Amino acid sequence: MQLRNSPARYGLVSVILHWGVALTVFGMFGLGIWMVDLGYYDAWRKAGPDLHKSIGLVLLAVMLLRMVWRFVSPPPPPTPNQGPRTRLAAKAGHLFLYVVLFVVMIAGYLISTADGVGIPVFGLFDVPALVSGLPNQADVAGDIHLYLAWTLVIFAGLHGLAALKHHFIDRDATLVRMLGRKAKP
Structure with missing residues (x-):
């Protein structure tokens, strides 16, 4: 698999960034939910939030790298069967996910630095x-x-469902390309 994106598929860097961020987001969500129920004397009372903050800041750096990578290696064009509304929905959905993720991370930073x-x-x-x-x-x-x-x-779950819809109902290469595989003709 090539490192850079091509018109036919996503490259290795984009695939790793996409799936790595997705797994990290869901893992961080689970960690966040778990942390709020920790008792005062729980051994993870300090370690859980410290881990959450550290991973969050690394994720912020990875997302900044991912934004740069999108300019260095633009994503493949939409599959031919996607109409204008589907293309617009995909662009809006991706933009929404990026913005919300950055706001979540910035808000986490602001929580943690409120005391200076x-x-x-x-x-x-x-x-x-x-x-x-x-x-x-x-x-x-x-x-x-x-x-x-x-x-x-x-919305990340809906994004995943949309990819499955493309794969199983529309039978296009949207999901296959994000797995780093070349679309079949």
């Missing part, structure tokens, strides 16, 4: 608190983080 302290990343280095002390920063950012995280996983 940087965020340690796996104990290796700290990301500084560039924004802190806004009125109700942690509470407002927390609400945004919570509700948009739910929105993100719901």
Whole structure:
């Protein structure tokens, strides 16, 4: 499999970024849901949120890389059977997923830096608190983080269902291409 995208399929870099981000988003959602029920004396009370923050900041860096990669190696064009409305829905859906994911990550950063302290990343280095002390920063950012995280996983699930619809009902190469395989003629 080639590294870059071609008109026929996604390249290895795009495939790894896509599926890696997808798995990370769902894993982070599960970790976030699990964390809120940890008791005061639970051994994971501090480690769970620290892990969540570290993974979130790495995910932010990966998403910035992914945005650069989209310009370096543009995605393949839509399959020929997709009409104008389907193409518009796909573009709008992808844009929505990107925007919501970035807002979720920024809100997570704002929750964590509300007290003016940087965020340690796996104990290796700290990301500084560039924004802190806004009125109700942690509470407002927390609400945004919570509700948009739910929105993100719901729409990511719908995105997956749309890919399955393309594969099993439309019988086009949309899903096959994101698996890194070449579309069959």
